[in-house]
Amino acid sequence: MNKQQIPVVVLAGFLGSGKTTLLNHLLHRSGGSRIGAIVNDFGSIEIDAMSVAGQLGDSTVSLGNGCLCCAVDASELDEYLERLARPAAGIDVIVIEASGLAEPQELVKMLLASENPHIVYGGLVEVVDAAEFEATRERHPEVDRHLGIADLVVVNKADRVPAEERERVVRAVRGLAGRAAVVAASYGRVDVELFFDRAPVGERVGQLSFDDLREDDPDMRGGDRDMSQDGHSETEACADGRCAHHDHHHDHLHTAYESLAFTSEAPMGPRPLMALLDSRPEGLYRIKGYVDFGAADPRNRYEVHAVGRFLRFYPEPWAPGEPRLTQLVLIGSGVDVSTLEKELEACREYAPQADEQGMWGVLRYVQEPDEESGSWAE
Numbered sequence: 001m002n003k004q005q006i007p008v009v010v011l012a013g014f015l016g017s018g019k020t021t022l023l024n025h026l027l028h029r030s031g032g033s034r035i036g037a038i039v040n041d042f043g044s045i046e047i048d049a050m051s052v053a054g055q056l057g058d059s060t061v062s063l064g065n066g067c068l069c070c071a072v073d074a075s076e077l078d079e080y081l082e083r084l085a086r087p088a089a090g091i092d093v094i095v096i097e098a099s100g101l102a103e104p105q106e107l108v109k110m111l112l113a114s115e116n117p118h119i120v121y122g123g124l125v126e127v128v129d130a131a132e133f134e135a136t137r138e139r140h141p142e143v144d145r146h147l148g149i150a151d152l153v154v155v156n157k158a159d160r161v162p163a164e165e166r167e168r169v170v171r172a173v174r175g176l177a178g179r180a181a182v183v184a185a186s187y188g189r190v191d192v193e194l195f196f197d198r199a200p201v202g203e204r205v206g207q208l209s210f211d212d213l214r215e216d217d218p219d220m221r222g223g224d225r226d227m228s229q230d231g232h233s234e235t236e237a238c239a240d241g242r243c244a245h246h247d248h249h250h251d252h253l254h255t256a257y258e259s260l261a262f263t264s265e266a267p268m269g270p271r272p273l274m275a276l277l278d279s280r281p282e283g284l285y286r287i288k289g290y291v292d293f294g295a296a297d298p299r300n301r302y303e304v305h306a307v308g309r310f311l312r313f314y315p316e317p318w319a320p321g322e323p324r325l326t327q328l329v330l331i332g333s334g335v336d337v338s339t340l341e342k343e344l345e346a347c348r349e350y351a352p353q354a355d356e357q358g359m360w361g362v363l364r365y366v367q368e369p370d371e372e373s374g375s376w377a378e
């Protein structure tokens, strides 16, 4: 192995499984290693990039608005890798956080094809949400094949399921993941050594080659399920519109999903927003971003996450001078995006009242700090 080459690890996993949480854990625990991150957001507001950027400064780059797997060619990615891999940047390992709808094998292919002499493919880490695993597999059988090419699978959110279910999920993942290491974790708290000390390069290329990833390999194609079955054309469904050039993309997960990016300078009314969130449609699987509740709580911004039926708010004080904005990305399948947008617009309050009782509906979804480290069952 060329000691000068920087390993590039792909961090993938379905929407909301905990990739950003794991990346943040790695950044906190990196010790003397310097991590460069490339964050690929599906929505046009780069929420994931915002939540890691603070920690990395110029060693984070963001590739927003569409799945990286759908890029026409690898040149954009190469450009970013080039920037991070310059010896002057002093980076030891690069992590690419894929969007929750990206096809990991496309990213791996791009890395294996890269002619950048400073980098080397460092493995695929798949994050699985233990609480959502079965339901996600039912809807998207192709996630099985993502696990089949992983080098490490993190069965995350172990705290959200009872011990027996956790064991069941770990066993099922082991069955699908072949030779990959499988570890259970909460809040992405994996052993950092395990993450970065993946198998040496020579071994890896032997293990996962272009041949393994060939488009016409039946094992890689996940059957001929038409992901556009909900009636959305590929161009509509792909956030950056580039998918139309790639007819083989019909089996990509993201072709079945639409995203809505919503920004408001006017604060959101807690009551109407909670009414909307509490009755959100089944297909609206993922919501993330930041909410300004204005006079109802002028001190804090509320980071919000919905994953399936799970909903949490995380209040934190606004930074001095930070623009008071609500910025949300909503990702779903079979969701009427324009209606959703109108509903969100209707939640804005132009003459807000200090409606503290109105915040009760929000506070029901605020996690106590000690819950994070606590029990296995929610």
Ligand SMILES: Nc1nc2c(ncn2[C@@H]2O[C@H](COP(=O)(O)OP(=O)(O)OP(=O)(O)O)[C@@H](O)[C@H]2O)c(=O)[nH]1
Pocket (backbone or CB within 6 Å): 013, 014, 015, 016, 017, 018, 019, 020, 021, 022, 048, 099, 100, 101, 156, 157, 158, 159, 160, 185, 186, 187, 188, 286, 288, 305, 306, 307, 312
């Ligand atoms: N209970 C519990 N919640 C978790 C755990 N890991 C992450 N979360 C929460 O799950 C939500 C989604 O986590 P993210 O790290 O943003 O997930 P992601 O995979 O980056 O999401 P996308 O980029 O949208 O696909 C957040 O509310 C996290 O706090 C965990 O182990 N247990």
